Each structure stands twice: as structure tokens, then as C-alpha cells.
Amino acid sequence: MNKSATCSACVFFDEHSRNAAAPSDGLCRYNPPVSQPNETSHGLWPVVTQADWCGHFTADRSA
Numbered sequence: 001m002n003k004s005a006t007c008s009a010c011v012f013f014d015e016h017s018r019n020a021a022a023p024s025d026g027l028c029r030y031n032p033p034v035s036q037p038n039e040t041s042h043g044l045w046p047v048v049t050q051a052d053w054c055g056h057f058t059a060d061r062s063a
């Protein structure tokens with residue numbers, strides 16, 4: 001895997017470490033949040049590491 005195409009360089013990576021397992025982890029914002037159990041709970045964003053990657057990687061903020 002090309003290290004320049006990992007989550008850490010993706011436009012959809014959100015350094016929202018408060019909701020992540022480790023301080024260097026973040027949230028993937030590619031899709032809307034999922035699994036909202038009831039109207040008072042928050043939806044969930046997938047937690048990813050900076051070294052993760054997927055086929056939706058986007059480096060360009062205008063894309």
C-alpha cells in the first residue's frame with residue numbers, strides 16, 4: 001500500500017481523538033453516521049487508524 005494514500009492523508013479523516021481508541025486514531029467522515037440506537041443517542045462514525053486505507057481515499061479537498 002502506498003503510504004501517501006492512507007487515512008492520515010485523506011480528506012475524510014477527522015482527528016477527533018476524543019471518540020477514538022488511541023490518540024492518533026480518528027474518524028472516517030466519508031459516509032454519514034450509522035447505528036443511532038434511539039433519538040437521544042449520537043450516530044457513530046467509523047474509527048480508523050492513520051495507517052488504515054480504503055478505496056474511497058481522496059487527497060484533493062475539491063474532489
Ligand code: SF4
Pocket residue numbers: 005006007010011012013027028029030048052053054055056057058
Ligand atoms: S477509511 Fe477511506 S475514506 Fe475513510 S479516511 Fe480512510 S481512506 Fe479516507
